[in-house]
Amino acid sequence: MMAPLNGCPQKKGDKDFSMKRLKELPKDLFNDVEGTVEVKLQSNRLKNVNGISQLVNLTCLNLSKNELFEFPEEIKELSHLEKLNISQNNIKIIPSRVFPSLPKLQLLKMNTNRIEQLPLDLNQCGSLSNLILSNNCLKDAQALVGLPSLKELYVENNRITDLPQQLFENLVKFKGSGNPLRKPPEEVCAGGLRDIRSYFAMLKDNAETVKTVKAMFLGSSMAGKSTLCRSFERGCPVEVDEADRTVGIDIIKVESNGVRFYFWDFAGHEEYYFTHHVFITPKAFVILAIDLFRYSTDDPQSFTEQVQFWISNIQLRVPESVLLIVGTHIDQCPDEADVNKKKRDIEQKLEHLLTEKMENLKMLKRKLEDSKDPSLFLEQVTKLKDLIAYNLKVLELMPIDCTRSDDVKKFQAHVYDVVKRKDLFPHIERTLPGIYQEVDNSIQVQIESDDIPKHGIVTFDDLLSLQSSQMKLDSESFGSILRYLHGIGAIVWYEKIKLLEKMVFVRPAVLISLFKAIVRHDLVKQIEDIPELQLRREDVLQKQRRTWVLDFEQKATLSNVAMNILVRRQLERFDFADEDLIKELAGNGRRTGKLLHLLQHFEVCLPTKITSPLNADAPEFQPKRKWRSSNPDVLDPDAACLFPSFLRSNDVVIKNWGSDKRSDLTVQVYFLPELPHGFFHRLIIKTCTFYPTHWVGKDLCFFMSGTKMMLLKEKHEVDPFIEIRLREPHGDISTEIKKFWEMIRNVMHRITVLTQEWPGLGLQVHSPCKETGCSDYFQWRDWKDWVDRPGLDSYAITQEETVTCRNGHTRRTELIYPANV
Numbered sequence: 001m002m003a004p005l006n007g008c009p010q011k012k013g014d015k016d017f018s019m020k021r022l023k024e025l026p027k028d029l030f031n032d033v034e035g036t037v038e039v040k041l042q043s044n045r046l047k048n049v050n051g052i053s054q055l056v057n058l059t060c061l062n063l064s065k066n067e068l069f070e071f072p073e074e075i076k077e078l079s080h081l082e083k084l085n086i087s088q089n090n091i092k093i094i095p096s097r098v099f100p101s102l103p104k105l106q107l108l109k110m111n112t113n114r115i116e117q118l119p120l121d122l123n124q125c126g127s128l129s130n131l132i133l134s135n136n137c138l139k140d141a142q143a144l145v146g147l148p149s150l151k152e153l154y155v156e157n158n159r160i161t162d163l164p165q166q167l168f169e170n171l172v173k174f175k176g177s178g179n180p181l182r183k184p185p186e187e188v189c190a191g192g193l194r195d196i197r198s199y200f201a202m203l204k205d206n207a208e209t210v211k212t213v214k215a216m217f218l219g220s221s222m223a224g225k226s227t228l229c230r231s232f233e234r235g236c237p238v239e240v241d242e243a244d245r246t247v248g249i250d251i252i253k254v255e256s257n258g259v260r261f262y263f264w265d266f267a268g269h270e271e272y273y274f275t276h277h278v279f280i281t282p283k284a285f286v287i288l289a290i291d292l293f294r295y296s297t298d299d300p301q302s303f304t305e306q307v308q309f310w311i312s313n314i315q316l317r318v319p320e321s322v323l324l325i326v327g328t329h330i331d332q333c334p335d336e337a338d339v340n341k342k343k344r345d346i347e348q349k350l351e352h353l354l355t356e357k358m359e360n361l362k363m364l365k366r367k368l369e370d371s372k373d374p375s376l377f378l379e380q381v382t383k384l385k386d387l388i389a390y391n392l393k394v395l396e397l398m399p400i401d402c403t404r405s406d407d408v409k410k411f412q413a414h415v416y417d418v419v420k421r422k423d424l425f426p427h428i429e430r431t432l433p434g435i436y437q438e439v440d441n442s443i444q445v446q447i448e449s450d451d452i453p454k455h456g457i458v459t460f461d462d463l464l465s466l467q468s469s470q471m472k473l474d475s476e477s478f479g480s481i482l483r484y485l486h487g488i489g490a491i492v493w494y495e496k497i498k499l500l501e502k503m504v505f506v507r508p509a510v511l512i513s514l515f516k517a518i519v520r521h522d523l524v525k526q527i528e529d530i531p532e533l534q535l536r537r538e539d540v541l542q543k544q545r546r547t548w549v550l551d552f553e554q555k556a557t558l559s560n561v562a563m564n565i566l567v568r569r570q571l572e573r574f575d576f577a578d579e580d581l582i583k584e585l586a587g588n589g590r591r592t593g594k595l596l597h598l599l600q601h602f603e604v605c606l607p608t609k610i611t612s613p614l615n616a617d618a619p620e621f622q623p624k625r626k627w628r629s630s631n632p633d634v635l636d637p638d639a640a641c642l643f644p645s646f647l648r649s650n651d652v653v654i655k656n657w658g659s660d661k662r663s664d665l666t667v668q669v670y671f672l673p674e675l676p677h678g679f680f681h682r683l684i685i686k687t688c689t690f691y692p693t694h695w696v697g698k699d700l701c702f703f704m705s706g707t708k709m710m711l712l713k714e715k716h717e718v719d720p721f722i723e724i725r726l727r728e729p730h731g732d733i734s735t736e737i738k739k740f741w742e743m744i745r746n747v748m749h750r751i752t753v754l755t756q757e758w759p760g761l762g763l764q765v766h767s768p769c770k771e772t773g774c775s776d777y778f779q780w781r782d783w784k785d786w787v788d789r790p791g792l793d794s795y796a797i798t799q800e801e802t803v804t805c806r807n808g809h810t811r812r813t814e815l816i817y818p819a820n821v
């Protein structure tokens with residue numbers, strides 16, 4: 001990859017006019033027109049760059065984060081230009097006859113504009129090798145075909161439906177997520193260039209159009225999700241026994257009326273909520289079940305718990321989805337009038353909620369745009385625009401009685417009608433090579449005929465040889481097909497997890513039920529129910545079972561040996577006869593099972609030790625001893641996992657950290673519209689894995705790295721935020737402070753990575769004023785560059801030496817923002 005534009009080092013012929021609030025090109029720019037080769041004009045308020053063509057020898061031009069509405073045609077005169085960054089403006093149209101005049105242009109960044117179409121002569125830009133067009137409104141990519149030198153192409157978050165095969169002939173890197181892709185489907189693109197090429201090669205033989213919908217059933221516990229799901233499948237009322245409540249997630253595949261549905265039935269209990277990220281996908285049809293009998297129009301809590309909680313989560317996770325609210329249990333409501341009253345109440349409150357959220361976002365955007373220097377907040381404004389543009393399509397609430405056949409049929413018919421609506425689901429059709437479906441069907445047949453064991457856990461090689469007897473398939477093409485099937489939720493294949501790369505779960509529900517062995521609302525009962533015989537088999541005394549319960553209840557830690565037994569019990573419920581496989585998944589003797597690795601991989605739990613005070617002895621770290629890597633496969637009888645989501649107190653953290661000090665370096669990351677449930681715990685698991693000396697609490701976590709001490713806090717005040725606090729450095733501040741900011745950057749980087757899983761989430765960063773009693777704060781300007789590019793010395797949030805808050809308190813800049821000292 002070429003050096004990014006704003007990374008150009010300052011040298012002779014290099015003019016830096018960035019962040020100067022310029023509305024027009026400065027006169028100084030033209031002091032030495034022939035000697036000027038690189039110009040930085042990013043983060044200004046330029047509406048045009050008239051006169052730029054005088055800089056005849058310009059090779060590198062950065063115009064990003066300005067207010068350009070039109071692409072400056074004068075650029076075509078800059079025939080020596082090699083790098084052009086015009087990202088984050090408001091450009092809609094790219095004129096023709098510009099790019100054929102730029103024979104040396106190699107890097108072109110035009111992301112985050114409003115470009116709808118590209119000029120057809122773009123492909124005459126002979127040297128162009130890196131093209132970044134993400135976050136625009138492009139509908140097709142035909143103009144990109146034929147660029148002779150193109151190696152890297154990014155077209156994420158556009159409106160492209162078809163990508164031409166020729167585009168991929170010479171590409172080395174490609175990113176295209178966030179497009180309504182039909183050909184190749186998004187799940188194929190997610191597999192990378194190898195899968196895209198393999199897709200097109202297979203498409204030649206036989207192409208077919210399929211309609212696939214992933215529907216997620218969400219809602220509070222006992223709302224009727226499983227009932228809806230199973231009744232839809234059978235076409236008649238199915239009574240779900242209370243003992244048969246959903247634990248974790250169930251998956252049901254239904255094929256009818258030419259549409260293939262994958263129903264994902266998520267358990268309503270809060271305990272499962274923090275594993276949802278493993279299974280929720282970005283675009284979906286969401287069916288939210290609400291028990292209308294239990295719903296009360298008079299009790300505001302009823303709306304908050306049964307509706308608002310879910311809507312907020314859907315908006316954060318899947319902001320572009322279609323939402324159907326189904327009101328169940330109407331047979332238990334006194335009469336039709338009561339049902340109608342509740343329906344109206346929910347719809348009105350929901351409309352109010354969505355309008356209020358939208359107004360808040362718009363107000364924040366206006367505030368930033370009206371600030372003294374809006375160009376310094378461009379990234380945040382762009383994100384707010386995205387949030388405003390997201391459109392959660394809420395359909396009319398459908399009341400039903402799940403015990404009545406007619407109502408179930410009505411529900412079925414309604415779902416079919418909804419998915420057929422082009423305005424709601426324009427992209428359920430995908431073009432697929434015939435062999436994709438053949439493999440999917442053949443796997444199902446092999447499960448039915450016992451060629452594949454009922455539990456559906458097979459090795460990649462065995463699965464391939466089973467298919468190869470009927471179809472001609474090499475391992476690479478087969479891998480591509482499996483990756484697609486994983487993408488749509490038909491199978492599970494965690495090929496990126498080293499220990500699991502050879503294992504394919506062709507019945508995802510079985511894998512999910514293994515998760516259930518450990519992540520469940522009644523875990524304590526499960527531990528208490530472990531039979532004596534099983535304890536003895538593992539050399540465990542009966543009283544140990546009580547200790548496990550106490551450890552879990554008081555410290556949220558669960559012994560690995562206990563987990564091993566629970567997974568084994570769950571597998572035995574499936575009539576697993578394969579003892580080797582049981583050992584592999586559940587663990588055996590001194591070896592940890594694969595399932596535990598999976599839970600850790602998905603940041604559900606964190607390795608720890610039972611006897612230590614909450615993970616001060618993570619396996620990699622022994623105080624006062626040389627750092628030593630442990631073998632992750634070896635089961636230490638004292639080893640356990642910490643489940644931060646189940647922690648009840650902060651005592652251990654407070655004991656070690658002491659109290660907050662005014663002099664601590666403090667950064668607060670605010671979450672818009674709210675801090676998602678489970679976010680903080682995933683963040684601390686991520687950070688704990690990086691800083692092995694740590695103490696974890698309910699909503700506090702304390703880390704040590706060398707002499708540096710850091711505290712992370714989750715705060716749910718009026719505006720929810722996560723606070724990062726570092727004890728102020730001792731000694732020579734100029735050498736120490738950069739390392740302290742580096743630690744803060746590290747956490748902020750993890751926050752931004754995690755945020756990608758919640759597309760409907762925006763962030764704002766503040767440093768509070770350090771003066772006692774002052775409530776003012778310093779809002780960070782665009783800070784993503786600083787977070788994403790570690791080690792960049794030249795970066796400073798501001799170029800001033802001191803900063804003063806609105807109440808007149810002045811501090812050295814480096815105590816408030818990362819800055820050069």
Ligand SMILES: Nc1nc2c(ncn2[C@@H]2O[C@H](COP(=O)(O)OP(=O)(O)OP(=O)(O)O)[C@@H](O)[C@H]2O)c(=O)[nH]1
Nearest residue numbers: 221222223224225226227240246267268329401402
């Ligand atoms: N009378 C009546 N009972 C219903 C209706 N819908 C669901 N039920 C019953 O309500 C209970 C809970 O339904 P489930 O489908 O298990 O609820 P769930 O939302 O999947 O619950 P979790 O698995 O805990 O998340 C079951 O006993 C159902 O038979 C309905 O419309 N009328």
